Amino acid sequence: MPASRFTQTGNYRTKYQQDQTIFATYSEQLSLIVLIGLLLLLPLILPKTMLRDVNMIMIYAVAVIGLNITTGYTGLINIGQAAFMGVGAYATALAATRLNLPFFLAIPIGGLAGALVGTFVGLPSLRLKYLYLAVATLAFQIIFEWGVGHTPLLAQGGAISLPQVQVFGVKATFFNHNFVWYYLILPVLVVMGLLWRNVLRTKHGRSLIAVRDNDRAAAAMGINPGTAKIMAFMIGSFYAGIAGGLFAYFQKAVVIEDYGLHISIQLLAMAIVGGLGSLPGSFLGPLFIVTLDRLVGNGSQWLGTQNLFPAGVDVATALRPLSFGLAIVLFLMFEPRGLANWWRLSRLYFKKWPYKF
Amino acid sequence: MELLPQLLIAGVVIGSVYALAALGFVLIYKSSRVINFAHGQIIATGAFIAFALTQRGVNFWLAGLIAMLATFLLGMLIERVFLRRMVGQPIIAVIMVTIGLSSVIDGLIHLTPYGAGTFAFERPALLTGQGIELFGLPLSKTQIAGVLMALGLLGGFTYFFNKSTLGITMRAVADDQMAAMSVGTSVERVFALAWAAAGLTAAAAGVILGLMSGLTLGGLAGIGLKVFPVVILGGLDSVVGAIVGGMLIGILENLSAGYLDGIVPGGGTREVFPFIILIIVLLIRPYGLFGTKEIERV
Numbered sequence: 001m002p003a004s005r006f007t008q009t010g011n012y013r014t015k016y017q018q019d020q021t022i023f024a025t026y027s028e029q030l031s032l033i034v035l036i037g038l039l040l041l042l043p044l045i046l047p048k049t050m051l052r053d054v055n056m057i058m059i060y061a062v063a064v065i066g067l068n069i070t071t072g073y074t075g076l077i078n079i080g081q082a083a084f085m086g087v088g089a090y091a092t093a094l095a096a097t098r099l100n101l102p103f104f105l106a107i108p109i110g111g112l113a114g115a116l117v118g119t120f121v122g123l124p125s126l127r128l129k130y131l132y133l134a135v136a137t138l139a140f141q142i143i144f145e146w147g148v149g150h151t152p153l154l155a156q157g158g159a160i161s162l163p164q165v166q167v168f169g170v171k172a173t174f175f176n177h178n179f180v181w182y183y184l185i186l187p188v189l190v191v192m193g194l195l196w197r198n199v200l201r202t203k204h205g206r207s208l209i210a211v212r213d214n215d216r217a218a219a220a221m222g223i224n225p226g227t228a229k230i231m232a233f234m235i236g237s238f239y240a241g242i243a244g245g246l247f248a249y250f251q252k253a254v255v256i257e258d259y260g261l262h263i264s265i266q267l268l269a270m271a272i273v274g275g276l277g278s279l280p281g282s283f284l285g286p287l288f289i290v291t292l293d294r295l296v297g298n299g300s301q302w303l304g305t306q307n308l309f310p311a312g313v314d315v316a317t318a319l320r321p322l323s324f325g326l327a328i329v330l331f332l333m334f335e336p337r338g339l340a341n342w343w344r345l346s347r348l349y350f351k352k353w354p355y356k357f
Numbered sequence: 358m359e360l361l362p363q364l365l366i367a368g369v370v371i372g373s374v375y376a377l378a379a380l381g382f383v384l385i386y387k388s389s390r391v392i393n394f395a396h397g398q399i400i401a402t403g404a405f406i407a408f409a410l411t412q413r414g415v416n417f418w419l420a421g422l423i424a425m426l427a428t429f430l431l432g433m434l435i436e437r438v439f440l441r442r443m444v445g446q447p448i449i450a451v452i453m454v455t456i457g458l459s460s461v462i463d464g465l466i467h468l469t470p471y472g473a474g475t476f477a478f479e480r481p482a483l484l485t486g487q488g489i490e491l492f493g494l495p496l497s498k499t500q501i502a503g504v505l506m507a508l509g510l511l512g513g514f515t516y517f518f519n520k521s522t523l524g525i526t527m528r529a530v531a532d533d534q535m536a537a538m539s540v541g542t543s544v545e546r547v548f549a550l551a552w553a554a555a556g557l558t559a560a561a562a563g564v565i566l567g568l569m570s571g572l573t574l575g576g577l578a579g580i581g582l583k584v585f586p587v588v589i590l591g592g593l594d595s596v597v598g599a600i601v602g603g604m605l606i607g608i609l610e611n612l613s614a615g616y617l618d619g620i621v622p623g624g625g626t627r628e629v630f631p632f633i634i635l636i637i638v639l640l641i642r643p644y645g646l647f648g649t650k651e652i653e654r655v
Contacts, residue, residue: 077449124636128643130448131392135585136639139632142582146629150622265456272453314473322464328457332450333442 022197036190043182051178053290058185059246060286062192064270065279066239069196071268072277073205074232075212076125080137081240081267083144084121086259088114088241089248090148093160096249103165103184107245114241115234122233126226141261148256157256162249181250188246192239197279199235208232212277269328275338284339289324296323364615365608370500372607373507374569377562378580379587379599380511381555387531387594388551391440392452395459396559397581402462403428403560404567404577405471408478417481425560432556436549459581466574476572478564503565510561511600514554518596527551531594586631590638592648601646606631 013019023029043051067081091113095106124136149157167180199205207228210218215225248254266289274285300315335341378400385393403424410420439458443451466472480499489496518524529537530547538544563577570576583606591602610627618624644650 071449075447075449077452124639128639131452132589132639132643134392134452135589136636138582138585139635139639142632143629143636146625150625152622156623265460268453268456272449276449314467318464318467318472320464321460321467325457325460325462325464329439329454329461332446332454332457333439336446336450 020201022201039186040183043179048178051182053294055178055181055185055250057286057290058182058189059243059250060267060270060290061283062189062246063240063243063267064274064286065192065196065282066236066243067267067271068236068274068277068279068282069208069239070232070236072271072275072281073200073212074208074229076122076229076232077130077134078137078233078236079134079261079264079268080121080141080144081236082259082261082263083141084114084118084237084240085244085247085263086144086148086254086256087117087237088244089254089259090154090160090244091241092245092248093162093254094153096162097160103249107188107242107249110245110248111238111241114244115238118237118240119230119234121237122230125229125233138261141264145256145260154254159253159255161253164252165249177252181246185246185250188242192242193279193282196235196239200279204228204231209277266324269324273327273331273338275340275343278338278340280343281338281340284343288339289327292323292327293320296320360615364611366496368608368611369604370496370504370569370607371611372604373504373511374562374566374580374603375583375587375607376511376600376603377507377558377565379584379591379603380514380596381558381562382584382588383591383594383596383599384514384551384555384558386588387596388527389440389548391443392448392455393555394452394455394581395435395462396555396584397578398459398462398466399428399431399556399559400563400566400580401466401574401577402431402563403556404563404572405466405469405574407560407564408471408476408567408572409469411479417478421560421564424564425557428556428560429553430556432552432554432559433549436552440548440552441545459578463574463578471572472574474573476567478568478572480568499568503569506561506565510558511596514558515596515600523550583631586635586638588645589635589643590645592645594649595645595647598645598647606634609634 023032042054046054063081063085066084067078070076070078070081088110092106092110095101095109096103099106101109121137121140125133128136145157148154154160164177165180165184167184196205207218207223208231210221210223211225211228211232218228219225244259247258251258270285270289271282272285273288274281274283296319297316300319303319304315331338378396381399382393382396385391385396406427407417407420407424410423411417415423435458439454440451443454489501518528526537526542527547527550529540530542530544534544537547562580566577566580587602587606588599589602590605591598591600610630613630614624614627617626617630638645
């Protein structure tokens with residue numbers, strides 16, 4: 001063990017067991033506990049209007065972890081993550097409204113439905129690579145949207161409203177909806193994050209990374225690339241399904257617009273801006289994109305009142321895609337490793353302080 | 358039963374636009390292995406430039422030419438500024454850059470007065486008046502001219518690739534970049550040229566589509582998605598494949614609209630049928646009808 005378990009002064013590990021710990025020092029454990037503690041207190045401090053955005057960020061973070069599993073860790077480009085979210089959302093909605101299941105059963109059913117469909121959609125990955133797979137998932141996204149729009153059982157893409165939930169005697173109402181759901185989403189996000197962090201350390205998680213880096217080499221080392229790819233799709237779409245179920249309850253209704261192609265692209269952008277193949281990035285990406293979207297929305301409302309643009313131009317609908325696209329392009333050109341890299345660098349800086357290297 | 362020939366003709370009309378759009382897509386993929394998700398937006402840009410010029414009183418044909426020139430330069434600019442840095446980056450990064458660009462162009466078009474509305478070209482004198490009737494299907498002069506223009510451009514590019522030195526150079530780069538470089542070909546110039554040529558055909562496709570069915574941002578940019586079934590069916594890196602794929606998808610989607618809409622609740626199979634074909638093609642013959650076989654089984 002290190003000379004001190006409070007600060008890291010070097011690598012003193014002598015056993016594999018020590019090497020496999022997630023948190024090398026007490027201070028790292030402590031910082032996570034403090035972070036979660038602060039997150040628990042957050043809704044008490046934050047204005048109510050911002051709480052809604054925080055909830056959105058957390059739900060998208062669950063979906064982006066899933067997308068990172070398929071795209072970031074395994075290298076299978078997936079332009080259909082929102083459709084998997086949609087599968088989860090509709091399964092949850094059906095479970096809640098037709099079978100009258102409580103939310104803590106309905107949401108896992110959404111996750112399982114997502115995983116099932118994801119495995120099926122992932123089957124082409126046995127033969128296809130790279131952009132062919134990207135196009136296959138894109139086709140699934142479009143077929144999903146069309147399919148929902150033509151199914152009477154799913155209200156043809158219209159709204160299916162979900163019942164309000166009751167937790168520990170507290171009934172979620174119009175007034176405390178965001179508040180209640182904050183405390184329901186946060187534990188799910190923490191559990192899903194820790195879960196993936198631990199799966200990543202097993203041979204299954206490692207095999208995904210091996211397949212991404214070089215699938216033929218991985219095959220030579222005894223990993224079955226096909227199994228790994230299918231598994232990546234299964235886990236990734238399970239996360240999407242859970243996120244979809246949460247989103248359905250959080251929005252109080254399921255509408256097809258929430259699971260369209262542009263959301264898939266937004267999720268991809270979140271994964272890239274956060275940093276592909278990194279867990280902290282899966283949280284930073286949604287934070288960045290949702291915040292950017294809100295800032296641009298507010299900014300363009302102000303701009304719209306300044307009479308700078310000709311009549312008939314909706315400034316918000318123009319600046320939103322513009323800033324969103326610019327964010328993707330600039331990140332890819334100048335910081336392809338995403339915000340996670342900044343996070344890593346700043347952590348290193350504090351670790352090494354007062355030395356530079 | 359007059360339905361079948363009518364559907365076939367309608368399919369060929371729209372298919373020629375798809376083929377033209379797919380041609381630009383294939384040009385880029387063939388030379389630089391870049392999947393261009395922003396192609397639909399370039400098509401829209403070309404169409405709206407032409408429309409804006411005709412609004413200012415410029416002759417329709419001249420406006421079309423200027424629009425093609427503008428997107429020619431736009432394509433070159435996009436390659437120079439954004440794509441040149443992405444050489445050697447992972448495929449996901451290249452794909453995402455074009456997705457980001459499509460979003461940027463979308464925003465820029467929304468900044469002009471043409472973002473939200475529906476517009477129509479004022480038909481030039483040559484294209485007004487009575488069209489002809491084929492198997493009971495009235496074809497306007499616009500549609501005939503559109504098909505002829507598309508076929509002309511497609512034929513021109515096929516000829517260009519097979520006969521001209523520059524076209525052969527581009528094929529050489531597509532075939533083997535290293536080898537092409539070692540015999541003194543400027544690969545960078547070829548990439549820029551491919552993007553420029555793609556821009557040119559995109560504007561043509563946009564103007565033709567605008568003439569046939571009006572100008573909306575959503576409709577024009579949506580062609581960028583329709584391109585995927587076309588090029589997967591025809592083969593991602595084949596010019597002939599783009600033409601055949603475009604016609605086939607155009608015909609098949611009209612057939613599905615004609616025969617399946619009655620069976621499927623709600624109809625509208627036209628939008629989804631090409632993508633079902635796409636999946637089937639991917640499973641059976643991923644490299645398409647004319648594409649290079651480079652898929653490996655894992």
